[in-house]
Amino acid sequence: MMALHPKVIDLTLDRVWRLLAALDHPEGRLAPVIHVAGTNGKGSTLATIRAGLEGAGLWVQAYTSPHLARFHERIRLSGGLISEEALAAVLDECERANGGAPITYFEITTCAAFLAFARDPADFCLLEVGLGGRLDATNVIDQPRLTVITPVSIDHQAFLGDTLAEIAAEKAGILKRGVPCIVGPQEDAALEVIEDRAARLGAPLLAYGQHWHVWEERGRLVYQDERGLLDLPLPRLIGAHQVQNAGAALAALRALEMEEPACEAAVTRAEWPARLQRLTEGRLVEAAGRAELWLDGGHNPAAGVALAEALGRLSPRPLHLICGMMNTKDVAGYMAPLAARAETLTAVSIPGETATLPAEETAAIAKGAGLSASTAESVADAVRRIAAEVPNARILICGSLYLAGRVLRDA
Incomplete structure (x- = not known):
């Protein structure tokens, strides 16, 4: 088709x-x-x-x-x-x-x-x-x-x-x-x-x-x-x-x-997955250890504003983002409101998506928005690294519904 x-x-x-x-x-x-x-x-x-x-x-x-x-x-x-x-x-x-x-x-x-x-x-x-x-x-x-x-x-x-x-x-x-x-x-x-x-x-x-x-x-x-x-x-x-x-x-x-x-x-x-969803089971949750693991599929500047506001209402924990985005999106506009909330951003490419923004480009834009940014080969690698360095972290996987779908399929 x-x-x-x-x-x-x-x-x-x-x-x-x-x-x-x-x-x-x-x-x-x-x-x-x-x-x-x-x-x-x-x-x-x-x-x-x-x-x-x-x-x-x-x-x-x-x-x-x-x-x-x-x-x-x-x-x-x-x-x-x-x-x-x-x-x-x-x-x-x-x-x-x-x-x-x-x-x-x-x-x-x-x-x-x-x-x-x-x-x-x-x-x-x-x-x-x-x-x-x-x-x-x-x-x-x-x-x-x-x-x-x-x-x-x-x-x-x-x-x-x-x-x-x-x-x-x-x-x-x-x-x-x-x-x-x-x-x-x-x-x-x-x-x-x-x-x-x-x-x-x-x-x-x-x-x-x-x-x-x-x-x-x-x-x-x-x-x-x-x-x-x-x-x-x-x-x-x-x-x-x-x-x-x-x-x-x-x-x-x-x-x-x-x-x-x-x-x-x-x-x-009402239930609607990947909208600031707390993940509570699966391999990624096991890899996160004591860290909280969250998932959100918002991908434009307005979604970034709403997400930053919602994160500010949660109990205090150091926030670390794992972000993958499509190359058709306003990445800088999405990240700008999140920069004040997050301590780091780990960029990933979205597996299987030809229009994914390469992790290196996502990280570069994140740095331009004021975030401390790096890259990882996969979401799982990023989760393990963050959980090892910050055991009490709140880890949010974000930036795309395509990435969110991949996470839910692989969980």
Whole structure:
């Protein structure tokens, strides 16, 4: 499938529409869709919405990307992750229907997900945008039940534009006429673009700071909108940014008229790997000895800011980073907020990824950001070295979801 189109990313909907037509339009037979776009927090917000809906006893499907350890993670049916047999069947069916025509890997696998969802009874179908929104392969649902736009920041400039306004315009491409949209915290330049498109489409906005508010108070999450106030436990997912992500999820659940038990389930049951995840078992944990081992897949400047803030809230321990990044990212922008938190950074290349930034280049950029940096041949080597030198360290493996996936697969 990856050989069917020379470009990994080629944003257009023409190939998707052609294949969906050949499959008799499964996208028109889905359960009510909640479509989620944004730069940061898409996956966490979707996972929190799913936990809330499932907490209300509903059957929920979910499409997310990228996967970490297994492709099956991308397609969650109402009974759990898609089985090997069912995945092979829909992929084969899509390949036959496509007939060898050019189509990207993400496009054909998205069509396979729609085919699986159309045959699986459910109450809701949650779709996470892969890249952008306007021309993303998921943006083929005429009338979703709800759309959500999480915080927009600078990322993927080669595909989405160089300015925040241009990127926000691509994200706002998921808005549909008359369909309510939940909007997470945004910079003014992004919010103006989203509001303008919503006004033109007659899409009601429920925006953070205007229609709903969320904050942490005395170790609790407080959410307020026109329906009233919720006093809930802090999110299971760690970090102040997860309070904001939970707020967007709660706004979505309230727009769907879910009651308080569903809202509490949303924040207490949500799981989303590689988002400041504490690793507690496996070979790397054994190699770490008494050192704490954490994993995070954030990879842009906004993620760096959120990560630095969340790390500052943990109990004091010397922080040492193991970092591998892709060569398409703003590495210096990601590292800048972390430089004040970390004592060292050990750079690694990401195994099996042709677009990995070489460890030597990552280390050089880290030094430019003010970090004491070195390189290691592998994550395992870096963990052993840090644990030997600083037995009480907090070791954070970070910089890329691809690196996080490799760690989880090898754990």
